[in-house]
Amino acid sequence: MKSVSRIFSHALDLTGWSISRRSVLTGALATALSGTLLGSAWAQDDRKTLRIVQSTALKVVDPIFQNAYPVRNHGYLVFDTLFGVDDKYRPQPQMVKDWSLSDDKLTYSFTLRPGLKFHDGTFVKSGDCVASIKRWGSRDTMGRILMDRVASMNVVDDSTFTIVLKEPYGMVLDSIAKPGTYVPFIMPKRLADTPADQQVTEVVGSGPFRFVAGEFQPGVRAVYEKFADYIPRSEPPVWTSGGKVARVDRIEWIGMPDSQTAANALMNGEVDFVEMPPLDMLDILEQTQGVVVKDVMHVGxxxxxxxxxxxxxxxxxxxxxxxxxxxxxxxxxxxxxxxxxxxxxxxxxxxxxxxxxxxxxxxxxxxxxxxxxxxxxxxxxxxxxxxxxxxxxxxxxxxxxxxxxxxxxxxxxxxxxxxxxxxxxxxxxxxxxxxxxxxxxxxxxxxxxxxxxxxxxxxxxxxxxxxxxxxxxxxxxxxxxxxxxxxxxxxxxxxxxxxxxxxxxxxxxxxxxxxxxNVPYAYRDNVKGLLSGPGPVFWNVSKD
CATH class of the missing domain: 3.10.105.10 (Dipeptide-binding Protein; Domain 3)
Known part of the structure; x- marks a missing residue:
């Protein structure tokens, strides 16, 4: 495996398988996939619909209830975060416009960017952020450590809130910018008030894509559509920071029975992206016209x-x-x-x-x-x-x-x-x-x-x-x-x-x-703009 030391050169400043797999996409399965999974997608403008296969099909849709990587990847499509991280793991403002730290290093003040909206049409307010941090902080290890040091979190007005510490703690921004599971995603207060050991009843975020609940088939297909009211930042996208521009109108996350089937679907042009292609098929995939095999993520x-x-x-x-x-x-x-x-x-x-x-x-x-x-x-x-x-x-x-x-x-x-x-x-x-x-x-x-x-x-x-x-x-x-x-x-x-x-x-x-x-991504050569990150992220991605 390639050395991963290069990705840590500017790292966190902390101041032959036993599972049987199909060798071909059988006619019956191909028919099923075409009819039940891909049928509606073919009706869309093909250049505006991205069909993806991730490591497993999506069944759980609450990224605070469960920390599996596919659920986190779903979260990044739908939700946004107060801070992201760049490729040197440094926190960068995302939903936050401005922030400050008091001279005694106890009070962090955050002001949201104006005009941010949830997918239900309501504006994002500071109360939503406080409730979301509390829910995440009751579930996540790094969040618990932060919450143990928090004296209070206070809503100042609709766009401003504070985090007041019991003692100085230098990992506040690193915590709320955390790119790995559990990610401190922001959701409406009415949902964030749900206990973290219970799933939310709706999937409502403020990210670049909205979850299409009516088309969700757990374990079969999840559908996302571009959120027209999303306001991306002006900076270029880097890891989980910067401008998250949706360049396709629709994303279909398709469940496959195994990675072999996914690879065949990719070679046949039935899907556009496979997160974890079978490693014993990489040579075949690399030699297939129209398919790209590339280590985009780098982290291992x-x-x-x-x-x-x-x-x-x-x-x-x-x-x-x-x-x-x-x-x-x-x-x-x-x-x-x-x-x-x-x-x-x-x-x-x-x-x-x-x-x-x-x-x-x-x-x-x-x-x-x-x-x-x-x-x-x-x-x-x-x-x-x-x-x-x-x-x-x-x-x-x-x-x-x-x-x-x-x-x-x-x-x-x-x-x-x-x-x-x-x-x-x-x-x-x-x-x-x-x-x-x-x-x-x-x-x-x-x-x-x-x-x-x-x-x-x-x-x-x-x-x-x-x-x-x-x-x-x-x-x-x-x-x-x-x-x-x-x-x-x-x-x-x-x-x-x-x-x-x-x-x-x-x-x-x-x-x-x-x-x-490490596992490289495999994707069709008309897919452009895939970014490095903690996992597959699909803002900035387009199809020629």
Whole structure:
């Protein structure tokens, strides 16, 4: 995989798959796609309709309720943010016109750009922003850290609001400009007042595209139309900042049964863009007339394997350490990605090539005999290990069998339970015992921008059931070290704290890093203006 260090040179100033795939687009499926998915789109001006396939079909439409990347990508189409970030990860005003900080560094004042409207025709007001920040802050890790330091948020008038801190905190703008999940999107107060663990009843944003609720078929198709009243900024678009100009009238997000089918649809000209084409088809795609394969995003993904600390056997530290020593990153990446051009081993919990990259605490490599010994010392009694597998997304699902085999190799009793990704997202929240539909391990991957530091990397939070990530790793020392990192302003000392955090996290095995990979986009050659960002963004995109 290409080095990602170049994307961090100006980074955050923190002052052969096991899943079967179709080799052809069958006649029956092609007919179905044409009739139920693409039919209405063909009736549109083809140059004004963009047909996209993302990593999975859209089923959940509230990006604060669920933090999956497809839901975030949907959010960027519909919603806007107070601040965005540029390609050096610096916060830049987006919905905000002006802002100021008091001399005592406790009061931030924000004034909105005039004329901003929601898709329901109402004007965006400061009360909407305050309510949206509160909802996001109750859900997001970085948001919770911010809200812990907020004394009050006050509506001054329709266009101005303040955030008053209990003590100076230098990450306020970085927090509300956060490009990774959960993103602090702004929605009307009437919706933002919905508890964050409940989905909103409508999708109403103020972004460049509006969600067409009447055409939404969960898991099949989502439709967006250009919002005529959107007022883009005058600056050029960079990452999530600058002018978000909608250059197509309509976007259709089409669900596909697998990435192979999506690639065939792209080659046939039935869709315009595929976010995650199958890596073993890239050579074919590159040789297909009319198709472009390009690494637009640049940031890469980081695999993570999460043991459940609540259930035996992984409520035992020695058995978690056995998991760590059983797994070979090369095996994971070879099964998941295959092409060495697009992956690399990485032991750093805060992204290889980043300012906080370190191998401190990481084992030299897998050690099967030591893993077996740890299993014995931990008193493993043959308890069933249930691994959740997302069978509908190859990049997810290919990892689970590798983890299962690694554990079987050291003598563990393993059951892999396949399910679609949306079911997995629900199931992973179950804290019950195995006998009550609980689980032992699940795997996922993070974009690099989401785990660059101990604030955003939820795998080292140590908060357990009190706001911790799925798997619920709990450790007061990690909580304390994280607070030390937040308060520290000296960068050298911050790096020392990062090393302590990573060493502790590896010793406890809060999670297992399992390598880095990247996936280029594939799209028709008449698609122009795709931008780099935290994921696919479709403002500035046009079709010739």
């Amino acid at each position: 993904y980081n695999n993570a394997v999460y043991p459940n600390w609540l259930n035996p056997p992984f409520n035992n530290q020695k058995i978690r350490q056995a998991l760590l020593l059983s797994l070979n990153q090369k095996d994971v990446l070879a099964a998941q990605v295959g092409n060495e051009k697009y992956y690399s081993e990485c032991k750093a919990m805060f992204v290889c090539g980043s300012p906080y990259a370190t191998d401190v605490g990481a084992p030299a490599g897998p050690d099967i005999e030591k893993a077996k010994q740890l299993l014995k010392e931990g008193g493993y009694k043959g308890e069933k290990v249930v691994i959740l597998q997302a069978s509908d997304i190859a990049m997810h699902g290919a990892v689970s069998p590798v983890v299962a085999q690694a554990l079987r190799n050291i003598g563990m009793n393993v059951e892999v339970q396949p399910m679609d990704i949306q079911t997995l997202f629900t199931r992973r929240g179950n804290q019950a015992p195995i006998a009550e539909n609980g689980w032992s391990i699940y795997n996922g991957y993070w974009q690099s921008v989401d785990i660059l530091n101990p604030i955003t990397n939820v795998g080292v939070s140590g908060r357990g059931k009190n706001g911790g990530w799925f798997g619920w790793a709990e450790d007061e020392q990690l909580v304390s070290l994280r607070q030390d990192f937040i308060k520290e302003t000296d960068e050298t000392k911050r790096k020392q704290i990062v090393e302590k955090i990573q060493k502790r996290a590896y010793d406890l095995v809060t999670y297992v890093p399992a390598g880095m990979f």
